[in-house]
Amino acid sequence: MLSHRQLLILQAIVDDYVQSAEPIGSRSISKREDISFSPATIRNEMADLEEMGYLLKPHSSSGRVPSNDGYRLYVDHLLRPAPLQQHEILDMEKFFTRRISEVEAVMKKTAAVLSELTSYVSVVLGPEMEHTKLKQLQMLPLTGRQAIAILVTDSGHVEHRTFDIPKQMDSRELEKVVNILNEQLVDTPIGQWEEQLITETSRLLYQHVRHYEDMFGVLRDAFKTEKSDQVFYGGMMNLMMQPEFQDIDRIRMVFDWLDRSENVHTLLSRSQEGLNVRIGRENNIEAFANVSMITATYSIDGNTVGTLGVIGPTRMEYERVIRLMRQFATGLSTSLTKKYRQDR
Structure with missing residues (x-):
């Protein structure tokens, strides 16, 4: 059981590391306005958090980075509501107030807008063809x-x-x-x-x-039909902008895996209903060892028909992406339900 002080320090480390992509030291944490502990106290707590498996020391410097377990604790217990920026709200309102004529075009546009707003890779599993x-x-x-x-x-x-x-x-x-x-x-x-x-x-x-x-x-x-869903991608090159993926072999593994749409289809179709966050090795995919994936299902008339996904480094802006995913899933469900009711 982590103490309140340890939770505050872990939260500060994750927040700062997400922004900087550089190992975080005790001195930089002590300068935060929401942290009142001395560098020595923070250093001791960081050592304890490392021993418990929530932090990693990537090299000989004194800085630490969150581990997969650290990110998991952060996502499950330390996330705070992150308001969307005004331009993000306007972009989504504009997108979802358009009349839907072709669902396939909407899926492509959803993938494009989602990747643009998050700066990560977006994946959209379209409605099952049988619907x-x-x-x-x-x-x-x-x-x-x-x-x-x-x-x-x-x-x-x-x-x-x-x-x-x-x-x-x-x-x-x-x-x-x-x-x-x-x-x-x-x-x-x-x-x-x-x-x-x-x-x-x-x-x-x-x-x-x-x-x-x-x-x-x-x-x-x-006319024999099989269950087949379409997979749409957005922002595939966004991963290459992340410091973690400057290693050519690492990014090639991710791209090779994503290039096989049956892999993505299987992964997304197995997603539980609602919003889910899988961090690093929780994906059970070797290529995704350093990747987090946030998924959210969308529905038509209350029936789940597809899944949205955002793929990025484990050093992901979880608060903002989770908020975006919830809004997108809700907006897409409302728009598709409206279209299908009109077409009946």
Whole structure:
């Protein structure tokens, strides 16, 4: 159990180290207005905090830096409310008062704005595709008996699926299929396509399309949906501006890991609901040993559909980033819920 004095000193060290990126000495702490202890007293307490694992001594100098355990204690118990600056508030208000037309564009913009405001890397896991709705469907013949289905969703996502046209079906029959599918599936969530095909859509295809049985099997395969979310990045170069990542090998490890979107997808999709902070080795990723990640989930009508993430050094401005993440998650949830209610 840390004493009140030790907590004050640890808090001061973290605050100063976040700003300076240089080891903090007892003399600099004693000059702070909120610290009334002598340099000798602070030096003794710093030695004790180091022994307990909350501080590290990076080299022979007398300065100390927070350890992962020190950051964890700071985040869990010592954070103070950090008001956003006026320009940050205005940027977010401007962003979230815009009418959302395409969700995919909003995800890209969210990643860009979040990285700009934090000066770290931002990662946004878009809504699960099964929650998005079909906006338009086209089918275009290719060479031979192959055709391509072009699906455009209300998120702005465009997907291409190739399929084989049954031998007995000509272009006029294919056009009938497209018309029926557009009439029946537009505004239907992707996750409900298969059910819709089996029920009302199959009845209409049976009534109006010859060789319906052959085409129905093709359609079920072409429209089979899997859970797939999109990952959007912002400010990838921001990490290179941080002193901790001047080591080329260290930054390459982080970039190589982030370059595989399936890694990020898995990491974000496993995030617990609400806001979470993972510091250094808590990420259980070798490349993230010196990286902190703050995530916040967002929702539509109260149902969690995606995750926002900010990635930076363990020497992160936790207070400000946490406040930004909470505001962004709330604003994005409100905007997306409004859009989906309007589109119903």
